[in-house]
Amino acid sequence: MTQLASIASSAPALDISKLPRKRKQVKNACVNCQKACKKCEIVRPCPRCVKYGLSDSCSDSMRKERKKRMLIIIAFLAYLLPLLHELLRYISASVSRVRYTHPLPPLPPRTQHSAQEKGIEARTPLVPALSWPSALFTRPLETSESFLSFAVNAHHERFSHRALLQ
Numbered sequence: 001m002t003q004l005a006s007i008a009s010s011a012p013a014l015d016i017s018k019l020p021r022k023r024k025q026v027k028n029a030c031v032n033c034q035k036a037c038k039k040c041e042i043v044r045p046c047p048r049c050v051k052y053g054l055s056d057s058c059s060d061s062m063r064k065e066r067k068k069r070m071l072i073i074i075a076f077l078a079y080l081l082p083l084l085h086e087l088l089r090y091i092s093a094s095v096s097r098v099r100y101t102h103p104l105p106p107l108p109p110r111t112q113h114s115a116q117e118k119g120i121e122a123r124t125p126l127v128p129a130l131s132w133p134s135a136l137f138t139r140p141l142e143t144s145e146s147f148l149s150f151a152v153n154a155h156h157e158r159f160s161h162r163a164l165l166q
Contacts (some may be wrong), residue, residue: 031061 029040032054040046045058 006081028060030058032058034061 024042026040026042029038029047030044030049032049032052033040033046034047038048040048040091044060045055049055049058
């Protein structure tokens with residue numbers, strides 16, 4: 001034990017100030033650093049611009065947005081819009097046919113524990129199986145499924161190469 005204590009006391013202490021500091025990543029470099037393809041700092045004016053006397057022109061550069069991702073999102077939303085309008089028309093038509101003279105029956109209590117003990121996944125459909133006007137809405141939505149994943153699946157089913165070959 002005494003040897004360990006003597007080794008520990010003779011070992012030089014770590015000086016944190018001598019360690020190289022980790023540089024924070026900057027989202028946008030300044031105009032001058034971006035043009036010179038050099039690393040930039042968060043502070044404005046950055047040290048490189050101060051060093052070269054470019055302090056007055058040191059400002060954040062504007063990066064272009066990624067067009068491909070934006071185009072994909074716009075195309076997907078343009079595809080979803082008519083589907084949502086169709087769904088809205090169908091729901092509003094079915095709501096107008098419902099008579100509110102009779103109250104809705106209470107929902108049965110959900111017993112997830114008993115279903116999980118049996119090894120059965122507890123899923124209760126949110127809506128009964130209805131005859132939807134479109135082939136895209138042939139099955140009821142389940143509680144574990146979000147509308148977006150349903151729409152993405154419908155999109156892939158509609159535009160898959162198998163559907164085009166049929």
